[in-house]
Amino acid sequence: xxxxxxxxxxxxxxxxxxxxxxxxxxxxxxxxxxxxxxxxxxxxxxxxxxxxxxxxxxxxxxxxxxxxxxxxxxxxxxxxxxxxxxxxxxxxxxxxxxxxxxxxxxxxxxxxxxxxxxxxxxxxxxxxxxxxxxxxxxxxxxxxxxxxxxxxxxxxxxxxxxxxxxxxxxxxxxxxxxxxxxxxxxxxxxxx
Numbered sequence: 370x371x372x373x374x375x376x377x378x379x380x381x382x383x384x385x386x387x388x389x390x391x392x393x394x395x396x397x398x399x400x401x402x403x404x405x406x407x408x409x410x411x412x413x414x415x416x417x418x419x420x421x422x423x424x425x426x427x428x429x430x431x432x433x434x435x436x437x438x439x440x441x442x443x444x445x446x447x448x449x450x451x452x453x454x455x456x457x458x459x460x461x462x463x464x465x466x467x468x469x470x471x472x473x474x475x476x477x478x479x480x481x482x483x484x485x486x487x488x489x490x491x492x493x494x495x496x497x498x499x500x501x502x503x504x505x506x507x508x509x510x511x512x513x514x515x516x517x518x519x520x521x522x523x524x525x526x527x528x529x530x531x532x533x534x535x536x537x538x539x540x541x542x543x544x545x546x547x548x549x550x551x552x553x554x555x556x557x558x559x560x561x
Contacts, residue, residue, distance in 0.1 A: 373398035373413035383555030419451035464491035518551035
């Protein structure tokens with residue numbers, strides 16, 4: 370099986386609990402949504418088999434983030450099986466597709482970023498990122514995860530300070546022990 374690849378690269382995780390950690394990224398093409406604020410290239414550049422993808426990963430970096438587009442529009446079984454035991458597998462998803470977990474592999478971390486007006490089928494994630502101002506605080510589904518992040522919708526390579534300020538306001542207005550700010554560090558330090 371081959372996967373439609375936008376890019377495979379090593380960088381620094383810029384979002385959520387693992388912010389600042391070195392990570393390999395596998396960006397798969399395609400998405401089942403068309404979000405107006407999306408800043409991600411979703412067009413396939415090449416088709417690669419799992420073995421070819423593994424050859425492009427930095428073996429010294431333990432975390433591999435499978436992202437997109439929306440990676441769950443693809444059968445991830447062969448890819449995750451190839452990664453299992455070699456890397457910690459993190460999945461970034463919009464949650465609109467059910468994730469079938471096999472006994473042969475597991476995701477070490479699932480990060481969901483629900484989109485407004487899209488039905489979330491994922492029942493639980495390790496963390497949930499709520500894009501601000503797309504989401505109103507009152508509409509956050511607190512049951513989907515034990516860790517929640519307000520994440521400002523930003524420009525392609527810089528922060529949108531109006532959205533950052535809105536996140537800061539919401540955090541101080543509604544303090545919760547399970548709620549944090551995630552500002553997309555990769556945009557601040559100019560890495561992918």
